[in-house]
Amino acid sequence: MDIAAWLRDLGFAQYEGAFRDNDIDADVLRRLTADDLRELGVASIGHRRRLLDAIALLSEGAAMPTEAPAPAEAAAPAREAERRQITVMFCDLVGSTALASRLDPEDLREVIGAYHRVVAETVGRFAGFVAKYMGDGVLVYFGYPEAHEDDAERAVRAGLALLDAIARLDTPEKLQIHVGAATGLVVVGDLIGAGASQERGVVGETPNLAARVEGLAAPGTLVIADGTRRHVGALFDLEDLGAQPLAGFAEPQRAWRVIGESGAVSRFEALRSDATPLVGREEELELALRRWQQAKTGEGRVVLVSGEPGIGKSRLTAALSDMIADEPHTRLRWFCSPHHQDSVLYPTIARIEAAAGFARGDAADQRRSKAHTLLSSGGADDDFELLAELLSLPNAAAALNISPQRKRERLFEALLHQLAELSRHKPVLGVFEDAHWIDPTSRELLDLMVERVKHLPVLLVITFRPEFQAPWGGQPHVTSFALNRLGGREVGALVLGIAGNAPLGSEVVAEIVERTDGVPLFVEELTKAVLEHVGQEDRLAAVLSASPVSALAVPATLHASLTARLDRIGSAAREIAQIGAVLGREFSYELIEPVAQRPEAELRAGLGLLTDAGLLFCRGVPPQSSYLFKHALVQDTAYGTLLRTRRQELHARVAEVLQGDFADLAERQPELLAHHLQAAGANDRAVEQWLKAGQRAAGKLAHPEAIAHLERGLALLSTLPEGPERDDREIELRLALGVSYITVRGMSSPSVPEAYARSRELAEKRGNERQRFQATFGLWQNKGALGITRDARVFSNELLQLAGRGKNDGFHLQAHHSAWTTGFFRGELTEARAHTIEGSRLYDPEEHHSHRFIYGGHDPGACAVYTAAQLDWFLGFPDR
Ligand SMILES: Nc1ncnc2c1ncn2[C@@H]1O[C@H](COP(=O)(O)OP(=O)(O)OP(=O)(O)O)[C@@H](O)[C@H]1O
Ligand SMILES: [Mg+2]
Structure with missing residues (x-):
């Protein structure tokens, strides 16, 4: 178990050091007491309480964030089968039959063993889950048991790393593999088979597709299906293999060979786009521009921009950059990466490599001379040797004969000097992106940079997600703001901007606004998903009816990041989120308590974790509290992971609780009961409640609502057995509808x-x-x-x-x-x-x-x- 990651996920990164220094491992963690926590330096009672709650959840068998792979032989975390979007990777040894005939069985065993070890180790580094070894083939899942926002990207990186590692493997005969990957929705988690051959089965067409595209891969290459490509954007250079006829698939499937990392400068440029016009953000831009004007005079400024994923931090920096494009200035950009949180000064190295123009295939001395051209101006030669060392280029740093500590100081000094030098010629706009993924050394450098720019014509913009605690806030030259969600009108404008000429009806737009809660990324992805849907079906029908939006549920591109948010809180709390999702976007403690059927402490701890993780808003104190999913899409995602049978079970329980303990509520809102009965598959009783809901609404002159309820009842009728009873229901529904139609x-x-x-x-x-x-x-x-x-x-x-x-x-x-x-x-x-x-x-x-x-x-x-x-x-x- 990765304790540091666990602490970070809880928002307690500040205790990482203390836990590490005191040798807290997974085992000790489970037995920690409040006193222990106090001794560890957790002074706040609130923090101690929350840590103890989270520890309690761990002991109840919650899935823990793991970094090492769980090979098939090890017990996978016990949990129910779920619907999930995962990336499935297949890899296979080339010519293994021939190999078997040439090698002594015992040697073969060793070779296969070494190969398996390399796969497990490599894939594990990218949080892949080895589900099964099948002779010389290996089946790997990314996105299970824990999802990450970049699962598809991890799969591709793992595939490339694997090709590399196998090529370097020292075996009597050189091994070669081919690798394939595909992304899609599956049901995962049922244990299939027994004993040693037991595995976490995946059901769905994704594994087949992965196996088929693997068949397209030449030895030593990686081929991905189109679904995977959509998730990795421009992060990798790809060769289009075109639409390929594949056994088991009615339609030809497009496939792509992965050539390598593209060296795209930023994740924003690779994965997102600024193709649609910017909406809103006038105030933030104005503020940033004012800081730029001040910075140019020589009194440097720092602007901290925080906000949740997809809220538009990167877009804002891009817009700022556009606005000052015509002014003389130098733009420097540093990008942290989720895959390089432990590599020393990664953002700096990547920046220099990009600026110097390193190309794939450049020889070491070629690179050294490119770097020299970029970096040597104005600095001491010794400094360049240190920088060359940092870039892993041929260097004479060792000859300087200085202590590591001193070396580090001088390196920092050299980098800061560079910045100062650049700003002497022209003012500098520095953008430091995604500080939540910063490596510790860069963090120290950034501290110094924030300090240094005070007296330089530099505007430094630092972006990060809310989990990062920025320590620079209090200083007079530092301005911080959090980006808020866009307003309804702005979202509407964004939707129409993305839709272009496609005809989206106002109802569809309204539903997108409603479900995306003002997060531009959600707006983009949901709108695109709707447009794709419109493309497939009768356009006009889609325009006239809002139903495609709800039918689409969560866009595939958002699946991973939303599921990751749920997975991070552990499976016990996640199950509570699922139950909450069944209840609705908003639910009360009173209602979830009898539905969840869990010990009170566990339920409260779970709700607490969900609230702390920012997935739920909580009002009041349990048992008088009520909860609201922060995003409609988080609710949809939690709901979407439930298997159909489990959903029905939960809805049936809700209906039962509503009728038993909340008869009053059920009486006042028959539509609520109707919804749960329908979702539970109790269509007969649901129709009865839809009728009641329609009549009630009409009685209050809410005729449009009445029509909606009655039409739902009518739509459900066809599922009931024919007969006098059904006729009676139909007559009453239609009579009530008639009155409401007349009124409306x-x-x-x-x-x-x-x-x-x-x-x-x-x-x-x-x-x-x-x-x-x-x-x-x-x-x-x-x-x-x-x-x-x-x-x-x-x-x-x-x-x-x-x-x-x-x-x-x-x-x-x-x-x-x-x-x-x-x-x-x-x-x-x-x-x-x-x-x-x-x-x-x-x-x-x-x-x-x-x-x-x-x-x-x-x-x-x-x-x-x-x-x-x-x-x-x-x-x-x-x-x-
Ligand atoms: N104000 C806006 N107007 C139009 N589009 C926007 C706006 N803000 C963001 N977008 C779009 O929404 C998407 C997400 O924005 P962006 O990538 O900037 O988010 P972010 O906050 O940087 O997220 P992350 O934390 O994942 O990096 C982008 O495609 C971007 O172009
Ligand atoms: Mg960003």
Whole structure:
């Protein structure tokens, strides 16, 4: 277990040193007490509490962040099967059959053993999980058991490193391998097989694809599927192998050979884009520009930009750089990398290599001379030797004969001197990106740089994610700001900017705004995913309906980073996130407690971890607390990892709890219950609740909501067995829909006769008078509104007839209601007047008050009086 990583994930990087110095290993960690923590220097009670909670979770069998690979023989962390996006890598020895025939079995065993060891070791460095050795083939997962935002990239790097390591392996015969990788959604985690051959099985087409593209790889090469390529952007140079017909795949699959790292300067340039216009951020840019103006005068400034992944830190620095592009200045850029957090001064080395123009295949002395041209101006020769040593070039640093400590000081001095020299000619804009991945030595150098620029014409912009604690904040020449989420209008503009000419309806845009919570990266990826979807289907349909957005769930490109956030908190807390996700974007402690069925301490610890990790917002103190997923997409991701059967189980439990302990809530919000029942597969009961929800909403005049609920119920009907019960449900749903359609869309809307004609037909079949009466009334209204008074008369007569059969005053009243209205419009005034008299006689405000929700949307008594008055006027009795 990597204790340092565990501490970092908890946001307690400051204790790394203390834990290391006191030899805290995984075993000791589990047994640490509050007193121990105090002695370790954890002075804050809050921190001690949180650490103890996290330790408790570890002991409950949570998955731990591991750096070493878990080979197939070792027990993989016990957990349920899940849906996950992973990158699967296959590698295979070239010509192993021939090898077997040439070598003595015992030698062969050694060769294979050495090969396996190299694979496990290499892949382990990139957090790959060796799932299975199959003779000379090895199956590796990236993104399981723990996801990282860059799993696909890790797989590619591991593949390249593996080719390299195998080529250097010292065996009696030179070994060669081919490697393939593919990325996609799978179900992983079920134990397949028994005993020694037991493995964490992966089900889905991704492993097949990985095996097939491996088949395309020539000896000594790595080939990746298109899905993997999408995740690695321009980080690698690739050769397009075109669309390849592959066994088991209906469509040809595009495949790419990986040539090597591309040397793209920044992760932003390789993985993101600034193709769409910048939206918002005016204030931040203005502030940064002001600091630039001040810095140019010789009083250097530092701007610290923090914010969550994808919020736009890099984009902001790019925009700043664009804005001052026409001014004379020198731009220096340093990039930290997640893969080089332990390599000394990596950002500096990478910067110099890029600036000096090192190319693949340059000989060492060629590089030395390129570096010399770049670096030697103004510095002492000895300094250059130190820099050459740093760059691993031929050098005479050893001859300087100075202590390592002194050497380091001089190296720092040389680098700072360089900066000062450059700024003497022109002001310098320095951008130091992604400080959360900084290596310790660079960190020291950066401290010195922040100090040094105070008196130089330099603006230094440092970006980092919130987990990094920037220590420079208090100084007068340092300005910090956190980038916030974009506002709804800005997100809307961004969506339209990305969509270009593609027709995205306002509903789709609104849903993207809603689900991406103002994080530009999410906006970009979700919009692109929607556009791709639109491309596949009928464009117009997609524009008219918002459903594709929800159907798409989490874009593949965001999967890894979102899953990584969940995995980091350990499996116990992650399961709580999954349960929360089933409950909804927002849920209360009261509700999750009976659903989760876990010891209170564990539940609270899990919720605490989720809150501390910034995945949930918490309001109040348990048991009076409520929680909100910080991002809709995090909720979607947590939900998406659950297997269908498990989802159903959880939804069923929620429905049960709602009906049992929260009967009041279920009564007030039948749609909530309906949603969970439907997701649990209890469609029959769900339909009942959708109807109830629709009627309730209509009763509160929330007709658009009523329509949504009722239509959902209707959509679900087809899953129920045919029969009188289903017919009854359908009639009630359609009758309720009819009223809401009339209110929202008007009596003459074509939806109205559609709803009523079908319910009338079914009601006749069922022989239910009330239903038949209501449906006929609806049809009458529609004809009346369309001005087809002859048809209206027919329906009205039918209503009179239906009413005449029984003793229901309500039916009589409404039949007359239809008759006076029809007569009025047909000019049959005397007859109409007679019907109003009948109507007024029958009308009982107590009893018929509720009619307005069923018939025509207004009060029949008032209508009778009002129409009568008009009729009297027309008939020549203005005084009556
Ligand atoms: N204000 C904005 N207007 C338009 N697009 C934006 C804006 N901010 C960010 N973007 C886009 O969103 C994506 C993510 O932004 P960016 O890469 O700058 O995020 P970041 O904060 O640097 O994330 P990370 O921590 O992962 O480096 C980029 O493609 C970027 O172009
Ligand atoms: Mg960035």
